[in-house]
Amino acid sequence: MKILVAVDSFKGSLSSLDAGRAIASGLLEVFPSWDIRVLPVADGGEGTAAVAQFLGGKIIPAECQDIYGRLHAGYWVLWNDTAIIEVAVASGFVTPDKRLRDGDATTSYGTGQLIRQALSHPDVSRVIVALGGSGSTDGGMGLMAALDCDFFDQDHNPVKPLGRYLGRVMEARIQPITKPLIGLTDVNVPLTGTNGAVMMFGPQKGVPSQRLNSLDQDMAHFAQIVQGPNHHWDDIPGAGSAGGMGFAILALGGILQSGAEVVANWVSLDEWINWADWIITGEGKLDSQTLQGKLVNIVTERSHLQNKPVVAIVGSRAGRVEDLYKKGVRLIYPIVPGPLSLDEAMTNARCYMRDAAIHVGFTLEQCHP
Amino acid sequence: MKILVAVDSFKGSLSSLDAGRAIASGLLEVFPSWDIRVLPVADGGEGTAAVAQFLGGKIIPAECQDIYGRLHAGYWVLWNDTAIIEVAVASGFVTPDKRLRDGDATTSYGTGQLIRQALSHPDVSRVIVALGGSGSTDGGMGLMAALDCDFFDQDHNPVKPLGRYLGRVMEARIQPITKPLIGLTDVNVPLTGTNGAVMMFGPQKGVPSQRLNSLDQDMAHFAQIVQGPNHHWDDIPGAGSAGGMGFAILALGGILQSGAEVVANWVSLDEWINWADWIITGEGKLDSQTLQGKLVNIVTERSHLQNKPVVAIVGSRAGRVEDLYKKGVRLIYPIVPGPLSLDEAMTNARCYMRDAAIHVGFTLEQCHP
Numbered sequence: 068m069k070i071l072v073a074v075d076s077f078k079g080s081l082s083s084l085d086a087g088r089a090i091a092s093g094l095l096e097v098f099p100s101w102d103i104r105v106l107p108v109a110d111g112g113e114g115t116a117a118v119a120q121f122l123g124g125k126i127i128p129a130e131c132q133d134i135y136g137r138l139h140a141g142y143w144v145l146w147n148d149t150a151i152i153e154v155a156v157a158s159g160f161v162t163p164d165k166r167l168r169d170g171d172a173t174t175s176y177g178t179g180q181l182i183r184q185a186l187s188h189p190d191v192s193r194v195i196v197a198l199g200g201s202g203s204t205d206g207g208m209g210l211m212a213a214l215d216c217d218f219f220d221q222d223h224n225p226v227k228p229l230g231r232y233l234g235r236v237m238e239a240r241i242q243p244i245t246k247p248l249i250g251l252t253d254v255n256v257p258l259t260g261t262n263g264a265v266m267m268f269g270p271q272k273g274v275p276s277q278r279l280n281s282l283d284q285d286m287a288h289f290a291q292i293v294q295g296p297n298h299h300w301d302d303i304p305g306a307g308s309a310g311g312m313g314f315a316i317l318a319l320g321g322i323l324q325s326g327a328e329v330v331a332n333w334v335s336l337d338e339w340i341n342w343a344d345w346i347i348t349g350e351g352k353l354d355s356q357t358l359q360g361k362l363v364n365i366v367t368e369r370s371h372l373q374n375k376p377v378v379a380i381v382g383s384r385a386g387r388v389e390d391l392y393k394k395g396v397r398l399i400y401p402i403v404p405g406p407l408s409l410d411e412a413m414t415n416a417r418c419y420m421r422d423a424a425i426h427v428g429f430t431l432e433q434c435h436p
Numbered sequence: 437m438k439i440l441v442a443v444d445s446f447k448g449s450l451s452s453l454d455a456g457r458a459i460a461s462g463l464l465e466v467f468p469s470w471d472i473r474v475l476p477v478a479d480g481g482e483g484t485a486a487v488a489q490f491l492g493g494k495i496i497p498a499e500c501q502d503i504y505g506r507l508h509a510g511y512w513v514l515w516n517d518t519a520i521i522e523v524a525v526a527s528g529f530v531t532p533d534k535r536l537r538d539g540d541a542t543t544s545y546g547t548g549q550l551i552r553q554a555l556s557h558p559d560v561s562r563v564i565v566a567l568g569g570s571g572s573t574d575g576g577m578g579l580m581a582a583l584d585c586d587f588f589d590q591d592h593n594p595v596k597p598l599g600r601y602l603g604r605v606m607e608a609r610i611q612p613i614t615k616p617l618i619g620l621t622d623v624n625v626p627l628t629g630t631n632g633a634v635m636m637f638g639p640q641k642g643v644p645s646q647r648l649n650s651l652d653q654d655m656a657h658f659a660q661i662v663q664g665p666n667h668h669w670d671d672i673p674g675a676g677s678a679g680g681m682g683f684a685i686l687a688l689g690g691i692l693q694s695g696a697e698v699v700a701n702w703v704s705l706d707e708w709i710n711w712a713d714w715i716i717t718g719e720g721k722l723d724s725q726t727l728q729g730k731l732v733n734i735v736t737e738r739s740h741l742q743n744k745p746v747v748a749i750v751g752s753r754a755g756r757v758e759d760l761y762k763k764g765v766r767l768i769y770p771i772v773p774g775p776l777s778l779d780e781a782m783t784n785a786r787c788y789m790r791d792a793a794i795h796v797g798f799t800l801e802q803c804h805p
Contacts, residue, residue, distance in 0.1 A: 097758070352774070376802075383774020384795075389466070392798040399795055404770055405721070405752020406778040426753075426768055429761040433745075434803030 068431070070094060071343035073106045073336065075350040075362040076114040077382055080416035083107045083114050084121065089417045090347060090380065093424030098432065104343070106334045110362040111251030111326015112199020113155045118330055119146040129184045131157040131177035134203045143181050148192040150185035153200065154178045154309045158209075160202030160272060170273030171231040171282065173203040175312050179213025186246060193247035196316060197326060198309040199254075204269050205230040206258065206286045207315020211293075214319065215242045230274075230310075234285035239293045241318055248321030250313050251329055252305035255360055258314045259287040264307035272310065286311060293318050327365040337369055345431055346370045347424075349380035353399060358390055371395040378431065380423050382412065397434065400427050437800070439463065440712035442475040442705065444719040444731040445483040446751055447569075449785035452476045452483050453490065458786045459716060459749065462793030467801065473712070475703045479731040480620030480695015481568020482524045487699055488515040498553045500526040500546035503571045512550050517561040519554035522569065523547045523678045527578075529571030529641060539642035540600040540651065542572040544681050548582025555615060562615055565685060566695060567678035568622035573638050574599040575627065575655045576684020580662075583688065584611045599643075599679075603654035608662045610687055617690030619682050620698055621674035624728055627683045628656040633676035641679065655680060662687050696734040706738055714800050715739045716793075718749035722768060727759055740764040747800065749792055751781065766803065769796050 072087040081089065087105035094101055109115040120126065124146030131141040144151040153159075157177030178196065185191050203209065208218060209228040218226040219238040226232050256262050265274065265283040274282060290301040293314075300306055300317035307313060313323055331337075340346055348366040350357065357363050363379055370377045371394045378398045379391070391399065402423040403412055412419060441456040450458065456474035463470055478484040489495065493515030500510040513520040522528075526546030547565065554560050572578065577587060578597040587595045588607040595601045625631050634643065634652040643651060659670040662683075669675055669686035676682060682692055700706075709715055717735040719726065726732050732748055739746045740763045747767045748760070760768065771792040772781055781788065 381774075385773060389794075389798065392802070396798075397802045398767070398799045401770060401773055403772050403775055404754060405750075406772055406781040407775055408777070409775040412775040425758075429758065429765075430767045430799075430803070433761070433766045434799070 068098065068101045069342060069344045070101055070103045070347060071106065071339045072103060072347045073108045073366050074348055074380065075108060075110060077351040077416055078113065080413040081420065082117055083109060084117070085417065086349065086420055089420040090424040093421035094428045097425050097428050104339060106336065106339060108334060108336070108362055108366070109197070109326065109330045110199060111197050111253040111330070113153060115197035115251060115326060115330060116144045116151045116153045118333060119144045119151040122146060122333060124151060127188070129181055131180040132174070133161055133177055134158050134173040135161065136174060136176070139177060141177065141181055143185050145188065145190060148190060150188065150191045150194045151197065152178065152181045152185060152194065153197045154312055155200030157181050158201050158203045158309070170204055170269060170275070171278055172229055173272070174205050174209030174228050175201065175203045175207055175310065175315070176209035176213050176228055178312065179210035182210070183213055186244065191246070193249065195249045195251060196312070197251045198312055199326065201309035201312060202272055203230070204265060204272055204274055204282065204310035206233055206289050206311035207313070207318070208233060208289065210312050210315045211241065211319065214244060216240060230282060233282070233289040236289050236292050241293060243320035248316060248319060250305065250308070250316035250321055250323045251326030252308040252313055252323050253326050253361065254308050255304035256307035257304060258290055258301035258306040258311055259283050264311045267307070268310065290314060325360050327360060327362040331365055331369065336366070340370050340373050340375055343375060346375055346377045347380060347427070348377060351382040352385070353379060353381040353383070353388060354385040355388065357388060367391055367394045367396055378427055380420065380427060398427065398430060437467065437470045438711060438713045439470055439472045439716060440475065440708045441472060441716045442477045442735050443717055443749065444477060444479060446720040446785055447482065449782040450789065451486055452478060453486070454786065455718065455789055458789040459793040462790035463797045466794050466797050473708060475705065475708060477703060477705070477731055477735070478566070478695065478699045479568060480566045480622040480699070482522060484566035484620060484695060484699060485513045485520045485522045487702060488513045488520040491515060491702060493520060496557070498550055500549040501543070502530055502546055503527050503542040504530065505543060505545070508546060510546065510550055512554050514557065514559060517559060519557065519560045519563045520566065521547065521550045521554060521563065522566045523681060524569030526550050527570050527572045527678070539573055539638060539644070540647055541598055542641070543574050543578030543597050544570065544572045544576055544679065544684070545578030545582050545597055547681060548579035551579070552583055555613065560615070562618065564618045564620060565681070566620045567681055568695065570678035570681060571641055572599070573634060573641055573643055573651065573679035575602055575658050575680035576682070576687070577602060577658065579681050579684045580610065580688065583613060585609060599651060602651070602658040605658050605661050610662060612689035617685060617688060619674070619685035619690055619692045620695030621677040621682055621692050622695050622730065623677050624673035625676035626673060627659055627670035627675040627680055628652050633680045636676070637679065659683060694729050694734070696729060696731040700734055700738065705735070709739050709742050709744050712744060715744055715746045716749060716796070717746060720751040721754070722748060722750040722752070722757060723754040724757065726757060736760055736763045736765055747796055749789065749796060767796065767799060
């Protein structure tokens with residue numbers, strides 16, 4: 068039996084490779100003769116740089132600011148001529164100091180700093196920014212400011228690049244960057260509106276509920292100033308990813324691509340699917356969002372094209388996800404063996420994953436596709 | 437697709453029939469053309485009387501004592517010429533008053549009262565006692581006392597039938613009962629020793645850990661007095677079930693049978709297995725005990741004899757249960773969709789069961805046996 072394991076990272080507990088290896092070790096314990104290949108994958112969020120590293124990329128340490136402007140030891144990955152930058156590194160959500168959980172005071176400046184440093188590296192001819200996992204909601208203003216863009220208020224005074232000042236910006240001088248710039252999105256949201264960056268993700272980033280509407284309006288205003296009358300970057304799916312950094316990538320002359328699709332190509336996913344009898348994918352939380360371009364969906368669709376059966380091992384499942392079965396998923400298996408707390412599930416994720424894989428293995432062995 | 441659903445009750449949340457109906461409703465929502473039969477089953481514990489009722493038995497109300505000697509509104513089921521009595525009714529574990537959780541002060545007297553009342557009913561020609569789910573650990577002394585057996589100490593004074601006085605009994609006058617008496621066991625434990633009634637189940641019934649050894653010795657002493665030199669009822673598998681009521685059934689001239697096997701015969705399980713394409717079974721907690729005569733194991737073994745594939749839907753799974761797969765189980769599926777508390781799982785058991793069944797249904801549809 069040839070098994071391809073390509074699972075997303077389980078946020079807060081296991082990387083894609085660690086999760087995949089836990090699955091492989093469970094399967095091999097019971098079925099030692101099976102041929103198992105573990106691929107690291109990611110959907111454009113955390114873990115994207117790790118895949119580039121796995122494929123030969125080198126970590127380049129780089130200082131930057133976090134979302135509250137504090138000095139932060141960041142890094143990016145140099146992979147051949149490409150810089151891979153995760154927004155989660157510089158501009159990820161910061162929880163240790165709860166007094167600082169003010170979603171309106173955040174900036175994406177640090178990610179801009181990393182891009183700037185990468186652009187100045189002699190070996191870099193293009194920059195890829197993995198947009199998932201951000202903690203900021205500033206429309207990408209900080210990112211642009213770090214890259215020599217300037218923002219002024221009605222009195223022509225500079226405006227500090229924080230979410231709370233977006234509404235003050237009356238003039239923007241954007242400096243398009245000169246090397247290819249690609250943003251990898253894990254969500255397809257536009258910049259503003261009910262499905263936008265503020266409404267969809269603001270609450271989990273600490274934006275108070277009474278501020279959501281006005282911040283959304285501020286961001287719409289900011290977008291009008293930046294893009295002018297001739298562009299509509301704010302409407303492009305993905306512009307709202309990373310609190311609006313997707314929009315900033317577009318404004319700087321870059322493009323957006325599906326993170327899961329791009330990473331799938333990096334690891335030659337299609338070839339490995341062709342090789343395998345079964346494909347095991349998975350993610351921390353499988354729900355209706357999964358069907359909208361998340362990694363499990365990409366793996367499933369690509370397997371379906373080759374008529375290969377898929378099993379999803381998940382931290383949790385919710386809602387109606389029946390379309391996955393119509394696309395060739397045979398089994399969605401939760402790793403929790405029974406009632407237990409999220410904390411326990413995260414702490415022992417490796418054991419539960421391994422154990423779930425053993426059960427899945429017996430089902431695979433007996434249920435021929 | 438013809439599906440037989442025969443799941444054990446989920447203790448504290450769903451009866452066998454309720455659990456089975458939740459599964460059926462999930463399957464029918466997504467696969468309305470499937471032919472689904474739900475059988476109520478039980479393993480000789482709680483739910484056994486409900487199966488007899490489902491098959492046409494009548495509830496007969498009957499007063500009795502609970503394990504602390506308090507008056508209790510009990511019942512038994514009259515099914516044709518047979519009385520079905522659950523020890524859980526009179527002698528089940530009582531939790532409301534925590535001051536009373538003294539495992540050493542319990543008696544099985546109430547179950548004896550129900551047997552006595554059933555025996556005196558004109559239509560009853562045999563009595564079946566379902567031994568699972570008891571809260572007492574008195575070696576069945578109470579049960580026997582309610583049926584005219586007498587117990588004396590060394591001064592020839594009567595001994596009260598409580599676990600704490602077992603060690604005082606120096607003489608026993610047993611009155612064998614005159615109609616057939618069958619005890620249905622859900623465990624195969626002997627009366628005493630490391631795998632016996634006290635050591636295995638005493639702790640969960642409120643016997644303090646420092647009392648376990650001496651209570652086990654008291655019970656061994658009591659058994660020697662009751663059975664005399666010519667019998668070894670205490671060693672018979674199941675003698676230790678229901679805190680020793682299995683032993684009492686044997687001492688009264690009765691026999692022990694596997695509850696799951698007997699109930700399986702009541703509902704013509706083999707015929708329905710023959711009819712079905714897939715068999716869905718399940719229980720609250722699937723673990724290594726399952727393989728020792730529990731309902732899921734019986735359903736699996738009987739299905740295996742007919743080469744029919746089995747799916748188990750479980751509240752939780754633990755330990756290595758791989759032998760089930762070797763017996764034809766294709767999938768063991770936990771009903772919890774992710775990390776959640778036991779309380780939440782129990783409260784919403786019906787929903788989780790239904791939802792799990794939908795997922796299982798898609799897997800069955802696609803994985804041909």
